[in-house]
Amino acid sequence: MYRYTDFDAAFVAERNAQFRAQVERRIDGSLTEDEFKPLRLMNGLYLQLHAYMLRVAVPYGTLNSTQMRQLAYIADTWDKGYGHFTTRQNIQFNWPKLRDVPDMLDALAEVQMHAIQTSGNTIRNVTADHFAGAAADEIADPRPVAELIRQWSTDHPEFQFLPRKFKIAVTGSPNDRAVTKAHDIGLRMVRNDAGDPGFEVIVGGGLGRTPMIGKVVRDFLPEADLLPYLEAVVSVWNLLGRRDNKYKSRIKITVHEHGLDDIRARVEERFALLKPAFTGVDQQLLASMKADFAPPAFTDRDTGPFDLAYANDPLFRSWADTNLSAHRAPGYAIAQISLKAHGATPGDATSDQMRLMADLAERYGHDELRVSHEQNIVLPHVHKADLPAIHAALKDAGLATANIGKISDIIACPGMDYCALATARSIPIAQEIATRFDQLKLEHEIGDLKIKISGCINACGHHHVGHIGILGLDRAGVENYQITLGGDHTETAAIGQRTGPGFAADEIVPAIERIVDTYLSERTSAEERFIDTFARVGMTPFKTALYGEADKRAKAA
């Protein structure tokens, strides 16, 4: 893992001192609220519905046990004993007081963490494949590059007051687990015909009010050209992006309005001007970051304990079947800890649960944890022989839910239970769906199915790319939920299609049940996933199930 240099530590300390002074200057009137707001946002501090909210960066979703324990300490000391892991691999604390926040930031700095640029019109915390460095299908570990981007984007003087937020994601695997096509810039690590490392650069993706799948702006960017090229893209957009309408300010709209070729030409021109400013020092730093992310020393051990538990313990077997993924090292597995216990708030963990996960990572997992954009925690490097002990410990802490990738593994934004921007609640809908399908005992019969819920058009819950997407809206003073089907968050990214009119809060769970029943009766076999059945049969049978034959006839007449 990356360890702060003296430079990083001094930077964060200075930044925290500045923020402490900014809080006092807001209180004494030196800063107006209008001026303070972007300053607090670029330090991760929101003012939400009921309280302030601090969003802490977990760069590219990677943290160690000491850091996880410190998050638990912060939750206990300044919050209500829990934290909320987000779709951008961050963690949010929902109840801090303004004057406590500088102390919370200092506590984070003690373990080499910060909340810088987790909000505001800045380049946000860079995200990456949560299986980075562990996945069997990986070409290269994206985290050294993500760390380089973190350093380049942090406090970049040109990019602190952009037209809008700017999100970058990196993947080192052809199987895209970082949703790169739904980011302002997505980077796919590739090699050219000569075998040189580089990137496919995707620009202008994004969800929100106008969902768009990103477009390839550069087929192959040599590794060494990354920073000047990123700087060129953001620099071009900073001048060209619309500032008159915040719904049209993201780069996806700029690309759409000017056309990909025009943007590409502007970027290449700026890149040519910028490139000489980078003398190659960044590549030396990148080389040392690569060393920081060297794989741990894997050991060759007997997997007997795993095989025994798998054969004899049905609970363990069920968990192993759903929550484990293929690791590159023989005898190892990637284990996902579900933060989606049926009926619980998706992505929430108590401080006790955080400490337990930290202990397990330290004892069995080469001291590494990951936050996934699907709001679960990952132990990326565990030997199979240790999995029965890990599972037993998780079970005692309510963390052994065997549902990764299943219908109750729901992404949900905080929605109107917390968020000032929300138009409806998300969390109770997720809780009810998970509880209902757990009662029906249909979860494993249904198989892989991604439900994603957002409480407003901004789409923090990624509803557009859910196999089943749910969008909560305010319809004439009542919460109303629109359904989309057929969204895809992977390398074959697609935006879901709306089924039709929305549903009231008490109609949404039965509506989801009718969709699932339709899938179960339409699928050719248990091997055909929901998304494949939808691709084959289309919207019609689902529409009929949702709105009935009468509705179809009325529309046809």
Add this chain to the structure above:
Amino acid sequence: MPAIFTPKVITANALIEGDVVYLTETDTWSRRLQDAEVLTDEADAQIRLIDASARTDEVVGAYLADVKPGKPGPKPAHFRESYRAKGPSNYPHGKQSEAL
């Protein structure tokens, strides 16, 4: 014909604590909606809002929220204000947990 002015209260978030507050008749900020002054005259409401918004060392983001007048005090007219007055639905946190 101008739209009928429905009863409103002035609400905001406290600068230091961040929680929801309501403006009372005596120009203090209360944590409870039932203490809020109900404004029924549009011109009066706009003046009261301008004055409340100027109290930037106390609150952030003051605005007028629709209410239904009643006893012992006004009730939220919209679900968003119900949640603000009560707290989140997934945990017993916020105003619903505080002895008010």
Add this chain to the structure above:
Amino acid sequence: MTVLINDTGFLTEDPTRWIDPEARIDLASDTDPAHLRSMLIGKELVRIAFPSFADGRGFTLARLIRQQGYKGWLRAQGHVIADQYAMVRRSGFDDVEIDDTLAQRQPEDQWLARADWQAHDYQTRLRGIAA
């Protein structure tokens, strides 16, 4: 009236007072970057407007002008707050011009607190030379 600010604090004299009016130019924040080179021929003082502190285009315009080789005086003028002083200097500006009321609200010490803009700068570190 306005106040000029550089690393030494609030200035009592304008260091550019000797520059001819013809060699001065004011640029709006929405200036088309394609026209910059021709607009700046023969200019010795360029003032870039910040109509709002939240309008960050001036930072990119400044860096672009410097990257294109402009060596004259570069001034950020308008609604720039003390918290942006390091960004202004790192983007290539020489000084800042703000109005009196802002200078009263954010007095000299708040600007001097950011006068060490060369320290803790990731850009210098990543480029190996001053950006």
